[in-house]
Amino acid sequence: MPLKPAVSALARNTIRTAYDELDRTITPGDKRDFGKTTLQHVRQAALDIENQPAARQSLRNMRRLMPLFQGLEHYSKVVDILCNGTPYLPWIWAPITLILRIACEYVGAFEQIIKGYSSIAESLKRFEILSDAFIGNQEFQQTLAVFYADILEFHKNAYKFVRRSGWKLMFVTSWGRFERKFNNILEDLNRHGSLIDKEASARDIAEAKKMREEIRGWREESQNQLSHDEKEQSTKQFEAIASWLKINESDQLAIFDSITSEVSEYPGTCGWILKNQKVSSWLQKKPDTPALWLQGSAGTGKSVLCTQLVKFMKEAKMFVVHHFCTYRYVSSTAYEQILKSLILQLVREDGDLTAHVYEAYVLEKKSPTATALEQLFHTLLANMSNQPSQEEYAWVIIDGLDECELDKQTRLIRLINQVTSKPSLPGSTVCKFLIASRSPSNALQNLRRKQTVSLTDEKTSLHGAIGQYVRERLRLLDTRLRQLGIGQPEIEEIRNVIVTKADGMFLYARLVMDYLASNIFYSGDEIKQSVNQLPKMLAEFYHKILTQILIQLDPRSVDRVRCILGWVAFAKRPLQKLEFLSAITFSPGDPKVDILAPQYILDICGTLVEERRDSTLAFIHISVKEFLQSPSSNIAIHKQQALHEHGVATVTCLLSGLRVFGSQFPEQEKFLRVGKGLHAFHVYATEYWTEYLLSHAARAEGLDTASPALLMILARQLAEAAEGSSTESVPEHDAGTSQLDERLSNLW
Structure with a gap:
């Protein structure tokens, strides 16, 4: 009796690796019968699926798979020597039944998967006539092992596709990503099939060796190219989604960075929060504690604790999304902006979700209304799990909810309650929320299933x-x-x-x-x-x-301090130091000013105002702004008065710009003014002057061009100056992508 040929260690290792990867992917319940599944069982199951009453009208001609089964039969006889004494062999065909049974629920997906499996059959035909003489060749064994690995890789990708949550919803938008993977696997099978043909011919040994080396190079190159193409496409789609949402992530990045900088020099001051029993429970991958309210009075460090939780969770590879609300960025407290911020982070996590949102929302030109964003938020959370039949966990941290308007707080809590009330099921996503806010809070009293961590009790x-x-x-x-x-x-x-x-x-x-x-x-x-x-x-x-700041100042200086504090409190976005000084310069309403406000004026308020790492200016805490607006403040600032002054500054800056850059102004003086930072406020002024003007018109119930208000006088001068200057044609605005501002009705 002839001895069995020696088995290549490399070939056996290739097969074992492919088997282990598929074994880890398929859930225990789904793979329970794989070991005793024969090829005949798979054949019969395919015919049974065809004969299902619900499938007769659409799932005909399952016999398209018969060439595949015949090819697998011949291949199994050849590769059996590499699988002898192992559970590996049935896994070549066993997953087919499971995948077809799941996919038959959706005709489009079923047809695509059938098409893919049918293509595998083409590469297996050659095993019918292959001589046993080559089985002992170790290089030939490695080629057989690659066939095994490719077939199991195809099973793995098909299984992950039909077993991920929401696969039917995302089939149309996500299939292209999987099809590229399938096509790459099929191409690898075809190339190795050609290699087998070469190896089977004794006179082509040298050519087969060369071809084997070429295939190795191609495999590496094709995998790299596939990864590169997918990454590039996802990046472009993600950028399009961000544009559709009209959201600038730099605001949240700046907020997060400014908060973390406060604690970076004092390590260890936040470690205690991880030892808190309620926080520890919230951090665990268990459905317990779906909502946590971190409450505390002003200045107790809630925001800093939130940033440190985010950093800890990211270092622990936990999926956490976050949003920080602050007066410094008005947009950060808007309900729609909070949703957009969270949605963008969810989309970034998963290429399939990116493709879905891009095609279903961006290409369809859907408007990102609050209702549409809420629906999308639910959809993304429901379909985040990409591990078959496994629960995924996502954590959401929202800091400073009390800085939002009350109706927005209520709406957000309602949305959170809807998410946390959904039952935990296999293949679903469990979402856990942490809200940091001051107490008392009427909105947060309605947060269901919550635990409360009161910093008052953590003295x-x-x-x-x-x-x-x-x-x-x-x-x-x-x-x-x-x-x-x-x-x-x-x-x-x-x-x-x-x-x-x-x-x-x-x-x-x-x-x-x-x-x-x-x-x-x-x-x-x-x-x-x-x-x-x-x-x-x-x-x-x-x-x-x-009192210490003001006691030695004259009335004019006090008014200038009020101006500084008003800009810090109510600017549309944080101003960098030069922007800030330029804004102060133009606040009196003189477009002919030619000297920038000195930097030392900022030092006067240095105890209450600080320069952040990005060179923007801010109060040391929001409670400073609240105090300045309270009756007990010894230098009260009023929002409407400050906004009027800011409107004056923006229009004055633009007037100055027209005077300097739209005339025969000496070039050297232009350069000097720009170099000194006198016009640093120009970008802000260009961005927001219409907002100030429309807000003023809305408060005054219409623009009165005869109004003695300084803002209206300057606005009229700006209109006249702009009309008299030569300007480039303005591109037409796409009216279909945005809505007109309702305040425009106040202009006529």
Whole structure:
């Protein structure tokens, strides 16, 4: 009896790898009978599917698969030597029955999969006449193993396609992505089929060797090209979706970066939140704790905690999307913008979802209304799971909900309740929400199935975190403290006094440390006494700071401070330092001004206003803005008054631009003005001047060109100047893609 030929280790390893990958992909329930499934079972199952009453009208001619079954039969006899003593062989045909049974529910998908399997048959025909003489050749065995791997790869992709959630919904838009993978597999089969033909001919041994090397190069190149093409297409589709949504991610990136920068220098101050029992439960991949409310008063560090949770979850490879609401970016508090922000992050996660949204929404030119966005949000969450019959988990963090208008808060909570009320099923996505907001909140009281983490109840953890922060800030003052003869025990005593005074409020501790850093002391007792004498309430602290700022200023200077604070509070977007100084320069309404406001004016408000890492200016906390609008403020700012002043600045800036750049102004002076930053405000002015004018018209119930208001006088001058200047033709606006602003009716 002849000995069985030796089995190539490389070929066996190729088969084992392909088997293991498919075994990991298919769920235990779906693969339960694979080991005892014969090719005859698969043949009969195909005929049974054809004979199903529901399928008779559309799923005819299953005999198209008979050449495939015949080819698999001949191939199995040849490859059996490589599968001997293993469970590998039935997996060549067993998945076909499962895939066809699932796909027959959707005729279009069924036909495409049948077409793919039929194409495999073409590559298997040669095994019918192949001589056993070549089985012992190890290079030939490797080619057989590649056939096995390609067939199982085809099964794997077909199975993942029909088993992912929402595959019927996304079939039309996603099939193209899978078809490219299928075609690549079929091409690999064809090339290796040709290689077998060469290897079967003794006189073509040298040519077969050359062909084998070429195929190896082609496989690597084709895989790289396929990945590159898919990535490039997804990128283009994603950019088109962002354009359709009219959303600029840079705002959220800037917000996130500015918050994380506050804690980056003080590591370890947020670690306690991960040990909180309710937060820990929310982080687990369990349907428990679907909603968490992180509540706390102003300055307790809610936003910082949210950013650190996001960073931790991303490092742990958890899928988290987030949105931060802040007064600094007006758009961030709009309900539609919150939805757009979350949707864009969901779409980025999955190429199939990207293709679906692109074709079903962008190409169909659907309008991104709030209702359409809500529906899309539900659709994306329902179809995120791309692992067969497995639950996916997604976490959503929304910070600063209290900065949104009440009706928007209510609508968002209603949407969250709809998502979290859906039952957890295999193949579905479990979405868990964390909302950070101040209390009390009428909207959040209606959040169902929620757990509440109140920072008021976490004083011990907050005291420890604030203690770390204060210790680091005091370390930066070490030189001063040593000059006062203050040793470590007294430094610890000062630290404890500050921590106790802060009472769980990071913002208060920061204000105290800023106060200590900017004042002159002669002893440790003076420091402790000064800290003890500071007001306990934030509002009183702000009042004290403003008093120190204003006490030596004349009325004109006070008005200029009010102007600075008004710009920080109510600008349409954060202004960078040069933009800010240019805005201040044009705020009085003089288009002929030729000197930029000096930088030192910003230092006067330095305790309450800070420069962020992106060089934009902002209040140290939103509570500063709230205090300035309150009756207890010693320099009240009024929104409408500030907006009128901002409108004046935008129109004045444009008038100045027409005067300088639209005339025979000396070139050198133009360059000097631009170089000094005098016109740095021009981009903002161009973007928002119509918004200020329309808002003014809406408040005044129409534009009165005879109005004595400075804004109207300047607007009239701008219209006259623009009419008299030579301008390029304006491109026609596509009226079908946007709606007219209702406030335009106030213009006539």
